[in-house]
Amino acid sequence: MIGVMGELPTIFVVDDDPAIRQAITALLEQEGYRVATASTGGQAIARLAAAPPPALVVLDVMLPERSGYEVCQRIQALPAPVPVLMLSARDELADRVYGLELGATDYLTKPFEPSELLARVRSLLRFRERASAADRAQPLLAGPLAMWPAEHRAEAGGQPLDLPPKEWQLLETLLRSPGVVLGRETLLRQVWGYDFAGDTRTVDVHIQRLRARLDIAGCGDLIQTVRGFGYRLTIPHVPHAAD
Template identity: 35%
Template structure:
């Protein structure tokens, strides 16, 4: 079976830019949809896209404002964004990356360069294609990428805090092993920070919500602690 092509959304208020990008990206095998504004884009099923090419300067809602909304929504926070803009100041670039942009391309740009950058971002953010040298921890559709500090649940990247990530990785590295709360505190939290047992419980509760169908694997052993038991 042929692989499903990546779906890309192009959001730009310039019709020529939208048409050029759509034609060339489709030539390289991507499935492309377009929107002339952020408002139109929000009318689409955004969670179905693997990448958004987003113009910064648009009438109405700007690209920066749209990106901020995307990153605040759990269903779209994982989608990589490449900003397309005529702005080229250092402050504008920094603002874009601070909003979670994966790349930033100044107009005018070459199609060849853009295609290369699209490929790099998609490869880097695809949870199903780790690099050959990258270690992964996994159970069925739950996959941890220690080098990238990412977690994928059934193919979708889910946002984790540093503590949540380290806690899940510790448990998944030793399936079936029961860790006491104090063991987890010693392994994960800084030595100079006072951490209560209740803090571990709260983080376990958050983990269960985030890993969805695999929540039952995070088991509580009353009087002992926690384990990841398939």
Template identity: 40%
Template sequence: MEGHAAAGRIELHRPDGEPVRVLVVDDEPTLTDLLGMALRYEGWQVRSANNGMAAVTTARQFEPDAVVLDVMLPDLDGFQVLRRLREYAPTVPVLFLTARDAVEERIAGLTVGGDDYVTKPFSLEEVIARLRALLRRSGLAVAVREAAVLTVGDLTLDEDSHEVRRGDQSITLTATEFELLRYLMRNPRRVLSKAQILDRVWNYDFGGQANVVELYISYLRKKIDVGRQPMIHTLRGAGYVLRPAD
């Protein structure tokens, strides 16, 4: 299965050059961890809160540029949290997380001043795309072009031309192989789980497809590592990591 090979990424920063700040509010620790991981991958600063009161307190201290806010929280609901946020942060963009079948939640969220919503379950890519759109529309973040060439050891990847080289040898990759290698090269020396790779490269919900990651890792190894000092390593039970060759 082929993925989509996108152009070089445009990074968002605050107008003063500092990283964008995002507050994630949800009472599911796994969800806040996953969202935090994806948002940090964008280069943003992230704080999280697992209930409404903590969200209000953290927002005052953190002064986020955007808030991801679950409607269903154990104390205050998301609408009450938003009303309190608006008292001292009237323009901060808020992206609501709602139940898939709760149409009334979506309408209520936009009525009380929410800027957008996504329904659970969602892909991390969708949340990031919605946040990027809100931030750019609000003027709270500005776009900065990233360098198009990634380099790890003697391996280089040009995000614009899609040229990949190891040393002086050119390497031809399929679209999916390119996306997988790009993700690995954006996170050198960092262990990436199969679930993380699935969500970033294939945009799949978790479960049942982890074998496709193993398959494409093996394809990459044949093109990147065969006959050379290996760069792609497996950590059993944890995932994969790309490191410069010794």
């Protein structure tokens, strides 16, 4: 499992060198972080797709199967932003610029001192926390729907919207990825977690209940079923004066 809400930050370390991977893992765990690892680019991509996102990815450039550059591109497609500390033995300016242009947040050249790695990890996590705090202060909007996650407050058509916990989490997850089709398995992992013993029909039942509550406020049709895939929250078209 890569990321778990409500626990210590999880850092995902991706490096094909066992000695480096184990050394970084030991260093981070000694500082109190949770650590998940992968040894190939393909393994990293698979694990990122199958688990909640980590707080930070420490990513080697030269990896078997898929390069660190390709993994970095996949990370940029995650629903929530994840900082990437890219590691490489290549110190050419062009390599550093290329990694940063692909979305890496920072770049550290091998070999490096453990103290410098830790300093960069702490800095990136502080930046992420500040960005998350600013993001939480902003409402999530979709037509007549508005949600303030930090205040645990939601409105539909200007009226308070009271939701049970799982329906709240479902709506928040959909609001954070407007227009994106989220599969049932994805919703099950993000809302119920990996340890949930049920199946995807649980998602269907809760979506049905959520729609019924939104129907009362006249916006149940915002949640669309994409047959064979999952669900999508649509953004209503607001006509302009010239339309």
